[in-house]
Ligand SMILES: Nc1ncnc2c1ncn2[C@@H]1O[C@H](COP(=O)(O)OP(=O)(O)OP(=O)(O)O)[C@@H](O)[C@H]1O
């Protein structure tokens with residue numbers, strides 16, 4: 001015998017899972033909160049925030065390493081002058097510098113080395129003796145001793161008319177500025193991303209409140225305080241934030257791990273040294289990963305707090321006027 | 324415990340639904356609020372609940388001017404008042420049990436501390452075997468009883484019931500009315516909004532507040 005259509009159309013009645021019957025069903029139903037799309041937005045925003053923070057950390061680290069390397073080194077340029085023997089001048093300059101206190105090592109580039117250095121720009125097989133190129137002397141400071149740069153300059157001037165000491169100060173300044181601009185821009189992007197996320201959460205909260213107006217009203221009438229009502233919403237948004245933050249932060253960490261592996265791979269291949277020189281070894285390190293985890297948790301907290309604040313603000317005007 | 328002085332109310336820019344309403348509800352009293360459909364009974368109850376401010380006049384609740392209450396005081400006040408809404412206002416995604424337990428849950432009491440009490444009340448109103456059912460599958464009368472149980476669970480000092488017998492058969496209506504009378508005898512002030520004359524005639528001695536043309540007439 002077929003059940004009557006009427007019977008079939010009825011929703012199931014006594015099929016509730018009794019083990020769950022007493023448990024606390026969320027007072028604001030999860031499906032009334034724009035969950036999936038908001039979680040995706042939070043995930044993407046967390047990913048972007050983590051990415052900017054991660055790149056800023058990598059770049060700031062690379063700049064710091066670079067600065068340390070550059071600060072330890074100086075160069076003396078010996079200019080070619082007609083009527084002077086460049087090789088002899090270079091050797092003399094190297095001797096003067098090497099003897100100066102606070103200098104660990106001074107090494108004149110041979111002509112061959114200078115040619116190799118310029119080969120990528122001027123082509124192989126070039127003969128430097130035809131060109132008025134200066135000879136370089138690489139100077140390494142003694143990290144444990146003070147170096148009197150002005151004294152060194154004076155000593156060089158006294159010994160040779162055509163030697164110039166370059167302490168890379170201009171370079172370091174530019175490097176500093178660049179690092180600061182990059183980190184500042186990253187901080188700006190970071191803040192914008194967080195603001196966008198807060199706005200998305202606040203829109204979603206308003207939507208959820210509008211959709212649950214009757215529930216809010218009923219809760220108030222049975223004696224719920226605003227804080228209690230706000231917590232019912234906060235619960236959902238904190239959960240969404242935790243999930244979205246974990247997804248976004250996890251993706252960012254994964255990306256940095258992959259980039260780290262790739263950069264290690266590149267480093268062993270041609271051209272890798274330049275990338276490495278620019279970006280360091282491209283590893284975030286534990287502190288970087290910890291920052292991303294913190295950012296993800298922060299995203300969840302932000303979602304929870306924003307929804308709480310919005311609910312409180314909305315509740316203040318909830319029963320202000322007859323509707 | 325409730326005092327209205329020259330209270331008027333209009334919705335938006337419309338005409339005044341209530342005009343110059345003045346009355347008192349004393350502790351431990353029983354009264355009917357009546358009047359034709361659309362007279363403003365539900366509106367009057369909403370004013371007592373502070374669901375909206377009056378357009379003019381003074382409402383005093385438990386000795387306090389309603390305009391000077393802050394949020395926390397309003398919440399405390401609502402916990403002393405039980406309400407049965409004309410349209411029940413049960414939450415569809417909660418079981419009957421959870422709906423009735425809601426006033427306790429919003430006070431963040433431990434569920435185990437009130438479970439037995441809620442179950443007993445549910446059995447008392449004849450919903451013992453409908454405890455884990457959701458409101459959409461309850462009959463109109465069952466919803467009404469669930470709404471009444473929710474209003475009573477806190478043992479309120481004041482009970483406001485809007486057409487609490489509108490959806491039940493006469494014998495159940497009498498049973499529910501006896502329940503309200505029991506409540507009244509145990510010390511609760513009861514206000515029952517109804518236009519069921521037969522029902523009121525069964526309680527001939529009760530005070531009647533009659534709304535008509537926006538005005539209130541009181542028959543003690
Ligand atoms: N939110 C509202 N906005 C505008 N007008 C409203 C609103 N609520 C009620 N009214 C109007 O106020 C008047 C009184 O309504 P109310 O619900 O208080 O009547 P009632 O006495 O409870 O009627 P019933 O016996 O049918 O329940 C009606 O004319 C109604 O249309």
Ligand SMILES: [Mg+2]
Nearest residue numbers: 364365409485
């Ligand atoms: Mg009504």
